[in-house]
Amino acid sequence: MAEENKKNTDNGKQLIMMMALLMVLVMVGSAFFIYRMVLANTDAGPVKKAKEELGPRVELEETTVNFAGSTSRFLVAKFAFEAENEEVATELDEKKDVLTDIVNLVLMEQTTDVLTPEGKNKLKNILMKYINNILTTGEIKNVYIIKFLAT
Numbered sequence: 001m002a003e004e005n006k007k008n009t010d011n012g013k014q015l016i017m018m019m020a021l022l023m024v025l026v027m028v029g030s031a032f033f034i035y036r037m038v039l040a041n042t043d044a045g046p047v048k049k050a051k052e053e054l055g056p057r058v059e060l061e062e063t064t065v066n067f068a069g070s071t072s073r074f075l076v077a078k079f080a081f082e083a084e085n086e087e088v089a090t091e092l093d094e095k096k097d098v099l100t101d102i103v104n105l106v107l108m109e110q111t112t113d114v115l116t117p118e119g120k121n122k123l124k125n126i127l128m129k130y131i132n133n134i135l136t137t138g139e140i141k142n143v144y145i146i147k148f149l150a151t
Contacts, residue, residue: 055082055141056089060100062147065107075107075114078147081131081140088138095134102130115150 083089
C-alpha cells in the first residue's frame with residue numbers, strides 16, 4: 001500500500017512537471033508571436049518618410065452651421081487643406097474667403113449622417129472636389145478635420 005501511494009505521488013509530480021513545462025512552452029511561444037507581430041513591425045522608416053512628404057497646409061477659421069433641415073442642431077468645424085506645393089498653398093491663402101464660403105455651403109447641406117466615419121470621409125471628398133475646381137495652380141492633396149463638434 002505504501003508502494004502504491006509512492007507510485008501515485010510520483011505520477012502526480014510527473015504530471016505537475018509536464019504541466020509546468022507545457023505552460024513555459026506556451027508562454028515562450030506567445031512571447032515570440034507578440035514580438036514578431038507587434039514589436040517587429042514598429043519600423044519608424046515609413047513614418048519618417050510620410051512626414052517628409054506632407055505638403056504645406058492652409059488652415060481655415062472655425063465655422064458654425066446648422067444641419068440641413070434643423071434649426072436646433074448645429075455643427076462646429078475647422079479644416080486644414082494640404083497643398084501639392086507652396087504655389088498652391090499661396091493660392092489657397094489668397095482665396096480663404098472663397099474656401100470659407102465653399103465649406104459653409106457644403107456643411108449646410110449635411111445631415112447628422114456626416115457624424116459617422118463614412119460621412120466624414122464623404123465630406124472630405126466633397127470638399128476636395130469643390131476646392132480643386134477653383135484652384136488654378138494645382139490641387140490640394142488632402143483635407144484634414146481639425147475640429148468637428150455637433151450639438
